[in-house]
Amino acid sequence: MPFTSKKEILLQKAEAVYQKMLEDHTGNWGMDINHWDWVPGVGVISILEYYEQRGKKEILQHLTDWANQNLHKAENQKVINSMAPFAIFPVLYNETGDKKWLQTAEKIGQWIVNEAPRTREGALEHTVTEDASFPEQVWADTIFMAVLFLARLSRLTGNTSYAQEALQQLKLHLALLQDEQTGVLFHGWNCMAGDHMSAARWTRANAWIAVGTPMILQELEKIVTPDEEIIDRYNILMKALLNYQQENGLWNTVMDQVDFYPETSGSAGIAAGLLKAWRIGLLDENMIEPVKKTVLAVLDKIDADGTVAGVSGGTPVMPSIEAYNHIPCYPSQYGQGLTLILLAEALR
Template sequence: MAVVKKEHIKNAAERVYRYMTESDSTDWGMNIHAWDWVPGVGVIALLHYYDQTGQEDVLNYLTGWVDRNQDKAGRTKVINSMAPFAIFPRLYEQTKQSYYLDQAKQISRWIVEEAPRTREGAFEHTVTEEDSFPEQVWADTIFMAVLLLARTAKLTKDADLAAQALEQVAIHLRLLQDKETGVLFHGWNCAQGDHLSAARWTRANAWVCVAVPEILAEISELIAIPSEIGLHYKRMIDGLITYQNEQGLWHTVMDQAEFYHETSGSAGIACGIMLAIRRGMLDERYKDFVMKALNGVLANIHATGEVGSVSGGTPIMPTIEAYQTIERIPTLYGQGMVLMLLVECFGLE
């Protein structure tokens, strides 16, 4: 396996960062001036980049981004659109501006008190106010909404909010985990009692891989973490590594070897493994799988910083075959997942 020099990783991260923040695209995937889950994942990744590098230009970009877009904040009350708020607790810590704290608390209250829930108690996944997915649980929710709850809980020392975040992690793992392989299905329908098309979609697993170690780290001083959570997470990772291909990547539906390689999900899984190692949830031997994925991801970063082979927006598709029809386009979440992986790998050589 090729050894990747630290400077190569850092240079790639800088290119990916620049491609995100210097783009003037109005396309859905790269429009960072919208307020939705796509730019939300982007700014979450930029905050991660700042936390690891301390680059003041990154923090200034984030505070400027909020200033420019705050009139859009909270207009659309759906789970996916809560993603950008996950940066607010940390921005409050950095700036002490009360706006960030007030918004984090207000949106967290909306999620807990008003967001629709399934009969199982999971937050019902909602994407837009026009579309409804009644009684559906999607893996995406853990990253898009529960991460905010955990970060707000830590900032405000709210044990009840921490318990809400932990409950959602437990419910989602229980409902989505495949008993046979340990990996997660894309979704669950509480009314029908099934996993819909039963796709073992790679990016669904990536959202959970990244979010769970972060969530548990945020709330661990406020509430006891049951050992079952860690066991479920490790079983998921052990299942995922069996699907990693020779290029170090995962196919967009991981058990479909003829489907295309998908970079955002592959980067997210590898990043989650690194986060879990850092949090003590996994041991050091899992770094071998990360290094393999890192090489595969780097091969998909263009000289411009654009990340290639990223699948576009993907609802739960009616059939497994339909996932292969999703086009690959540049997206902020693809850039973001890759940036987070690169940051976590700064110490790998």
């Protein structure tokens, strides 16, 4: 495997990142894992990735305890962006046999398929728990926050309607967000205006789909065959992303802006996507050398206590490209999480 010589440092850093995520961060929106929204959702999804790589039962127990302690908080958070934590429920059911996880997952799956707001094209509208509305807007985030869950639910239940919905959403998001000139993705699409708003080629938006796509397709293997358009667009995306990787191995927070700051979480997500896609045969081994550069750069961003630095704050579609460069950086569960996914993947 590509990172055999780095195994010990990868294990050490991954464990430090994971342990930092479990600490009591009450009152710290970015790092507090004990609430229900997309931020802790990315956290628990990544911890599940770490569990599947390490196989340590205490990691699974942390996830089970988290789900038992926080599930009641989901009752008033039924929006697309807060679906992320449910992505661990199919695995919790498989591992524990507790029907609560299956029943809850099926209930949420039905809500997404039958009730969640959609745009005129049929894409899931990006709804959030915050006091903000983005009518008829499509954001790249949705693929990781909701569509991954649908794919896992399909694999668990054998219900192909979830699989078909997952593929349709993936196809729609790629088609609506992909820049036909460069091949990379814009942050969002406004269906009413028919434009990409500020038209920012935001790195973390690309990361959600870069890493989410192979995770989804792996779940759907032997259930449904993905449309060739999905495979083609994803390949174009991943090869195009390499055009914007900086010499330091990272991507800037808006990737085509050479004077913007480098951003760790998006870079980790893109590199994890490259590795996952290579592992399941979507991409060739030419992707490995750029990933090695990113892994080394990300390792340098992990402090001794496991805190991942250089992670931009929660970011809606900003009114201008320049505004993205003013988003402050601070530690977060999603920064820790995307980094942990990369490290877990590099350890495979």
